[in-house]
Amino acid sequence: MSDDTSAAIRETRKDWVVEHREMYLESGGAKGHIMDITPVGGRNFATHCMIKYVGRKSGKVFITPLCYADIGGEVVIVASKGGADEHPAWYLNIRDMDQVEFQVATQAFRGTWREPEGEERQKVWDFVVDCHPFYANYQASTERQIPLVMMKAVEEIPVFKASDATGTRQF
Template identity: 70%
Template sequence: MSDKSIPNPITRRVVNFVHEHRQAYLETGGAKGHILDIRASGGRSFATHCLIRYRGRKSGKTMITPLTYADIAGEVAIVASKGGADEHPSWYLNLTAADRIDFQIATQAFRATWREPEGAERQKVWDFLVDCHPFYANYQKRTDRRIPVVLMLGVEEIPVFQPGDIA
């Protein structure tokens, strides 16, 4: 994707940042990219990030997306916020069409199952995530949709992701 295909300069910077972040994470096997200072975007100075790897539900292509995460009782919690947009992010739509997902945290990767918590459990997870990553509260205020929360449970250790994994 060329920079000119992204009309908004702020969106362009975000897309470039995400691409560079993913590349650094992949090229170093997770030695870089796990911890980032994201205070400029409303986050914390020591924010944790994982990579998720999934298949496109329409394209069948392998995709990798960096996301902030939190560990909750041995499950990895991620948020389908898309910055508070009114539509779900593509990665979430692809995930909901699949039985499993792969994730990488720093230098370890796992095949995983996933689920969406409901009721009181979801509220507890959401509150914890907002405490870890305060910008999620602002994202929720921007949209009428209920931002999904996903919990992943690693079931098998696998090799770390590689730049060539992206289709």
């Protein structure tokens, strides 16, 4: 998939993503965790988390909602950017961080993160694609290997609020 095609997909989903993020934040996670994403190629009972991170260039705080899967007690997110040829900004930002903050439904955590490798990566990838089949299409549309990020909770923190973010996600 070209970056232009990826940009067109992101533009189409832009309003939905913004509305989803606002709903998740305004409800404290009571809404937005489970969503029907069949219009964008997902399942009708898809799980979503939010990650909070600091921009490596701007120093601003961003909150981004993402589909996730849970495997072996770790939350797995996918740095797909809709199959674009470059990594999403959130992934580039958390690569520079020792820890990550994430929220699943009404619980938020500070935790560690890692990228699975080798056989483990393939096992995790297969599981994520089973949960969210559109990721297979995204991988087929780019030559880069789409990164997987596995997050493990270390301590509970307050749920995210819209006022926590000092930056606006770029689409």
